[in-house]
Amino acid sequence: MNxxxxxxxxxxxxxxxxLNQGITPPASLPLISLSIGEPKHPAPQFVLDALTRELAGAAVYPTTRGLPQLRSAIASWANNRFNLASAPLDPEANIxxxxxxxEALFAIVQALVDRTASPLVVCPNPFYQIYEGAALLAGAEPHYLACRDELDGQPDYDAVPGEIWDRCQVLFLCSPGNPNGAVASLAQLQKLIHLADAHDFVIAADECYSEIYPPAGTPPVGLLEACASLGRNDYNRCLxxxxxxxxxxxxxxxxxxxxxxxGLLSQFLRYRTYQGCAMPVHHQHASIAAWxxxxxxxxxxxxxxxKFDAVVPILQEVLDVKAPQAGFYLWPRTPGSDEAFAQDLLQHCGVAVLPGRYLSRDIAGDNPGAGRVRMAMVAPLEECVEAAKRIRDFLRSQ
Known part of the structure; x- marks a missing residue:
């Protein structure tokens, strides 16, 4: 075994x-789960229709590069969304x-890391656990950067020593952040691109929450948008x-x-051809419709x-919590231990949440996720409001 x-x-x-073994939620209250970030809104019917129309594609081996129509649809969406007119993505080379x-965040590290060079994979803390697992299984050492309120939930990149950047082979970004919803600024992304140039590492930007932001707000900036703003038409070192x-x-x-x-995608394609993870053809047609x-x-x-408009004011009566800049999580401080708080909510309120310490690592005795819980606002509006009211009433009774 490895x-x-x-x-x-x-x-x-x-x-x-x-943690919850032996805890029985109240029998009189339906369980409301806010612990897992699985979207619960209905899937778009027109996408499902496209999927079923193309089910004959299940009889065809898909190619790893995907259909040209899919790559074109993705490039069109990304070029428009991230203002890439000055450096448009080429569907044949950049997608x-x-x-x-x-799957891709895990696989990219396996393809990029040179395990002979004492490699580091740098990631935020708290973080999506795939970053850490990918680093460990690639033979790299994870290096964690604490996300603090003092910097609007971003790591303090300026405090990272040069020797850490010298060993860094992959820097993971997550913007909007999971779990704190923090959004990196254009200036911050530009600074990181210059750091990648100076120290020769790759930036892997996990932007899967980028389209969930306040409707009246500004769309979160993306890494490729920051590249284009610097005139980097080759997107060198950036994914x-x-x-x-x-x-x-x-x-x-x-x-x-x-x-x-x-260049990186060409080698990643080579890796993925061996990995055997091509998207089924009927899924590709459904994806074309969605993009x-x-x-x-x-x-x-x-x-x-x-949901945020309805839930946050209720919770603010009893908790230190605010709506995120983007994404669908709340990240409130807890009155005491986050583990004990999660147990109390399940036992007394029938509400499941995730302790923040489970999304973080202790570094020198400090866990930046401790004393918080993650609440995923994925349930229907009525359930989210009901959960907030239960939590408020429980805390008021203490």
Missing amino acids: PNLNQLHPYPFEKLTR LPVTGTR AFHSLSKRSNLPGLRSGFVAGDA GDETHVQQNRAAYQA
């Missing part, structure tokens, strides 16, 4: 299951469809990862893409905003 398997931490939901960002899971409520379709540096429509995305955005 000895690095022994370094993998239990997944957050494994920890949550162990590679993937079977969801989770952006996107998905239909959150944008279009299609987590089961397993459809996304990675875009950017053509070509914005109306359902606007409706999705409005539905999440309605």
